[in-house]
Amino acid sequence: MVVMARLSDHPTQGGQVVDWTPSQATLDAMAVAPPTGVIPSMMQAAHLALAKSKTREGYTDSSWLCVAFELPGQFDVDAWTRTINFWLGRHGGMRNWFTADGDSEDTPIERHELAPEDVTFAPTFHPDEVTAEGMLDHVRRQMDVWAVPLGRFGYTFTAVVGDEKTIIYFGADHSYTDGVSVLLSLWELSTIYDCERAGTTPELPEVGSYPDYCIEERERADGFTAESKGVQDWLYFFMRGGDLPRFPVDLGMLPGVKVPLVPVYQELLNAELDDGYEKAVKELGGTYAGGLYAACAMAAHEMAAATSYRCLNPVHSRWSDEWVAAMGWFINLVPLHVDIEPDDTFGSLARRTRQEFRDTKAAGDVPTLRVAEILSEYMDFDADSSDRPPIMSYLDGTMIPGHEKWLEQNSWGLTGAGDDDDVYVWMMRMPGSTYVTASCPDTPQAVHAVTSYFARVAEILQEVARTGGDVPMGPAAILQPPVA
Incomplete structure (x- = not known):
């Protein structure tokens, strides 16, 4: 099963830490990407307004969702890097981010997007091994820096590589995901990784792009009245x-x-x-x-x-x-x-x-x-x-x-x-x-x-x-x- 818990309660391990964040080429593309004009979904809009109000009022709010799961045996860093980039190219919503010039109520929120070929995440290797406690501290810092609602891609990938297994962490701000999407990511990422290692093509269902859903939702919403x-x-x-x-x-x-x-x-x-x-x-x-x-x-x-x-x-x-x-x-x-x-x-x-x-x-x-x-x-x-x-x-x-593998993968929602x-x-x-x-x-x-x-x-x-x-x-x- 997937256990839902606080990050601080996750039974992780020590080992070598690897992070995946946007490559310099992707950061350069993000810096000049114009607004798309596609407004947030209604849930996104409420969430982003909440994020600004929490900042104004000084409340703590870690609005990210994270999954952690294990990959047994020797870890293939190159295959996992290809997995991430294949997966990001597959989902339009993951290539979007929001910006706002300040926390004022009246500051407009704008969506930006990159094409699949412009989004690549690259690994960063940390030379010093960490303890299990140090790993949880590291993941928390990564989430607090990257899995945020405004200003950049609001998600990150981290791994701690041990002798017998690797624990993967994928965390994203809530504006990118819901409970079903988080659980689907477990299945898709592990499936793609297996295929990358085997040199085969993953068989996954076709999906739409979340910004298109946002447009549809707003069109549908306009049709509802007090009599609906x-x-x-x-x-x-x-x-x-x-x-x-x-x-x-x-x-x-x-x-x-x-x-x-x-x-x-x-x-x-x-x-x-x-x-x-x-x-x-x-x-x-x-x-x-x-x-x-x-x-x-x-x-x-x-x-x-x-x-x-x-x-x-x-x-x-x-x-x-x-x-x-x-x-x-x-x-x-x-x-x-x-x-x-x-x-x-x-x-x-x-x-x-x-x-x-x-x-x-x-x-x-x-x-x-x-x-x-x-x-x-x-x-x-x-x-x-x-x-x-x-x-x-x-x-x-x-x-x-993919729920059949959750117990074997020691999957957690954090x-x-x-x-x-x-x-x-x-x-x-x-x-x-x-x-x-x-x-x-x-x-x-x-x-x-x-x-x-x-x-x-x-x-x-x-x-x-x-x-x-x-x-x-x-x-x-x-x-x-x-x-x-």
């Missing part, structure tokens, strides 16, 4: 519950008071329980993913006396075949509101959650920023603010090509540090384990709330898996803060 079904779904969501949702259990945090985030991890289902859970939830009339959210709703009732469960759920926007394997940020948000009745069970909530997802499917077609434009009086969204609503994400990694006042949650179904990882404010009450909440979610799901049947919901209660 997806926009009406959002309006109904606000009518049912008012504000944008926050974490369901009290964190003891004042909105807007941001503190450093720490990771929280909880396994929900192991390999032995996964099949039993999937069979049980389907027999109860739910879906695999819907049951996860149903368990979250149950825990919210039992630990926060919640009468509804509300969250924002990312969904992919890869609406045509050319985007299925493309690198880019193909994400929209769908609002989920599940009413909770005192006599509910896991089964009734799983069925209700499934129906809610069906009823709001059209919301996934509408770019979230377009919704914010139309429903500005409800969403109260300021693109130039450092505030962002928290998400509750689910990703099924077993649907991604993130950096940041500040916030709420919790961001990713539920991941991976080969061998379904787990949740969350970024949580680093205060005693917040960490207690998040760890207790997801421990209860795990208990519910595991009971469903073990019994193969329904599970009653406990009485409404309020989780008490930890004793000082």
Whole structure:
């Protein structure tokens, strides 16, 4: 499986360090590349505005995503260099970068692009070997310098070469990628490397260029109005519950008071329980993913006396075949509101959650920023603010090509540090384990709330898996803060 964690928790190794960054010829081409006139996608635009606002307000935000995986045996530096350059030439979105002359709200953001033949990354060899701890420090510095949203190509490649294996790190600013794209990069890069070493041509699906998607998205967005079904779904969501949702259990945090985030991890289902859970939830009339959210709703009732469960759920926007394997940020948000009745069970909530997802499917077609434009009086969204609503994400990694090799490759998904006042949650179904990882404010009450909440979610799901049947919901209660 792919383990999601902080970079500082990655079990790396010592050895010789090699970095790949743009060649001098590519840097020279970037220096004179004019703006393309293609505006960012709506997710990119929000992200870039957020990056500028974080800089203005002095908050920490490592907005990069990184994958690490192992290549066994003797490392072929030349083959890996060819792999990188083949891969960058394949994906138009990776040959783009953004610039802005300052951090002001009014400073325009411009996109630049190079042709495939003008993009080459070259290796830099570091003469002194590093320890494992030194390697993590080196990767963090590389990410902080290169995997940035503005000013240059926002990604980098690094390797630490040992006697028996090499660990590869590929990190990119979020403007280049999403969770699916990061996992696809594992498959594509390792496939291309194998072919480069064997002297064969990799068989990969054809892909479109992400800037073309950005143009399509804006054209599609213009067609949505307040009467569109997806926009009406959002309006109904606000009518049912008012504000944008926050974490369901009290964190003891004042909105807007941001503190450093720490990771929280909880396994929900192991390999032995996964099949039993999937069979049980389907027999109860739910879906695999819907049951996860149903368990979250149950825990919210039992630990926060919640009468509804509300969250924002990312969904992919890869609406045509050319985007299925493309690198880019193909994400929209769908609002989920599940009413909770005192006599509910896991089964009734799983069925209700499934129906809610069906009823709001059209919301996934509408770019979230377009919704914010139309429903500005409800969403109260300021693109130039450092505030962002928290998400509750689910990703099924077993649907991604190459997932069969993740365990063998010891694959990891890695993130950096940041500040916030709420919790961001990713539920991941991976080969061998379904787990949740969350970024949580680093205060005693917040960490207690998040760890207790997801421990209860795990208990519910595991009971469903073990019994193969329904599970009653406990009485409404309020989780008490930890004793000082």
